[in-house]
Amino acid sequence: KEIVLTGITTSGTPHLGNYVGAIRPAIEASRQEDNDAYFFLADYHALIKCQDPARVQQSRQEIAATWLACGLDPEKVTFYRQSDVPEIAELNWLLTCVTAKGLMNRAHAYKGAVDANTADNQDPDFGITMGLFCYPILMAADILAFNANKVPVGRDQIQHIEMARDIAGRFNHLFGEHFVLPEAVVGEEGSILKGLDGRKMSKSYNNTIPLFETEKKLQKGINKIKTNLLEPGEPKDPNDSTVFDIYKAFATPEQTEQMRKHFAEGIAWGEAKKELFKLVNDQLAEPREKYLELMANPAHVEQVLQAGGEKARVHARKRIADLRSAVGLVNFK
Ligand code: TYM
Numbered sequence: 001k002e003i004v005l006t007g008i009t010t011s012g013t014p015h016l017g018n019y020v021g022a023i024r025p026a027i028e029a030s031r032q033e034d035n036d037a038y039f040f041l042a043d044y045h046a047l048i049k050c051q052d053p054a055r056v057q058q059s060r061q062e063i064a065a066t067w068l069a070c071g072l073d074p075e076k077v078t079f080y081r082q083s084d085v086p087e088i089a090e091l092n093w094l095l096t097c098v099t100a101k102g103l104m105n106r107a108h109a110y111k112g113a114v115d116a117n118t119a120d121n122q123d124p125d126f127g128i129t130m131g132l133f134c135y136p137i138l139m140a141a142d143i144l145a146f147n148a149n150k151v152p153v154g155r156d157q158i159q160h161i162e163m164a165r166d167i168a169g170r171f172n173h174l175f176g177e178h179f180v181l182p183e184a185v186v187g188e189e190g191s192i193l194k195g196l197d198g199r200k201m202s203k204s205y206n207n208t209i210p211l212f213e214t215e216k217k218l219q220k221g222i223n224k225i226k227t228n229l230l231e232p233g234e235p236k237d238p239n240d241s242t243v244f245d246i247y248k249a250f251a252t253p254e255q256t257e258q259m260r261k262h263f264a265e266g267i268a269w270g271e272a273k274k275e276l277f278k279l280v281n282d283q284l285a286e287p288r289e290k291y292l293e294l295m296a297n298p299a300h301v302e303q304v305l306q307a308g309g310e311k312a313r314v315h316a317r318k319r320i321a322d323l324r325s326a327v328g329l330v331n332f333k
Helices: 016-030 043-049 053-069 087-096 101-105 108-119 135-144 155-175 215-223 242-250 253-265 269-295 298-327
Strands: 002-009 035-042 078-081 150-152 183-185
Touching: 002 016, 002 043, 002 135, 016 035, 016 053, 016 150, 016 242, 035 043, 035 053, 035 298, 043 053, 043 135, 053 078, 053 269, 053 298, 078 298, 087 135, 087 155, 087 298, 101 108, 101 135, 101 155, 135 155, 150 155, 155 183, 155 298, 215 269, 242 253, 242 269, 253 269, 269 298
Parallel strands: 002 035, 002 150, 035 078, 150 183
Antiparallel strands: none
16 A cells, blocks of 8 residues: 655645645545555644744644645545654654764755855854754654655655655664655646745745635735736747746646647736636635635534544554664563
């Protein structure tokens, strides 16, 4: 059986990028009979960037409701809060002790923060916590705690999965074959979705289009997408357009070809955005209703998460017992 696992950090409101890069492919994978799926709310991870407890809690609620509204079946999938499985934090330590500092030096998130400090003439380590530095190890613990072999993610996470493989390999080398080596699953359309300003759509850049805000906000978000100054009638380049990029992520291949033609014919930006709104809104209208119902019923969501946490812990407890024994924390079996 394939074990499919993925998580979303609970530090913001889910956006179109999370949906296209992770939620939609993960739910599709979970519907295949021969897969066992583990989907979780990465709230330990949230603490790395967010020291606002109310925000973490609100985001967790929104992300949980999003997964459920998008069709996750909690009877079939193990759906949990990362922090309800403290075995993950323990595994994080076991892995930390076999991870080379040099490997972490190469992580994008850390390097990006150092580069930004250097550009600002700051001390390179200014504001960088050990949480940020060791972030990929916690992510490896998420994956290895359940021996997941398939991890559906957006392209920005590939490096982290590769690091999880390295860490797993190192542990296996030292203590025996405990871990399978996980693989990132990145769909064709898993290429990074661009945000309002043309950079990667990301909570950190404040350029996101939220997935399930009101229809009006979706429309407003789409209208805010930056475009160039080409007038109606002037041909436009689909390869350099956020509007086209997002359209493609939601469209059938036929619809995409049609839009490509409209671009060549010089469709007005206002018109292209109208088409984009219609396409996205038609797909999101139904789950949005469900999302709003779930947001109005936090007790139900909480109950689902607690049951999921119990289920996840049964597996994680067994694994951690073996691993503790492997490293010598308890008597060998
Ligand atoms: P996070 O919360 O930043 O993003 C969640 C998922 O959404 C994808 N994603 C995107 N995909 C396409 N286009 C975009 N603009 C875009 N923005 C985000 C991400 O690639 C990701 O798949 N560290 C992870 C969470 C995590 C995790 C894990 C994932 C923690 N442990 C174990 C997999 C396995 C993160 O911060 O993702």
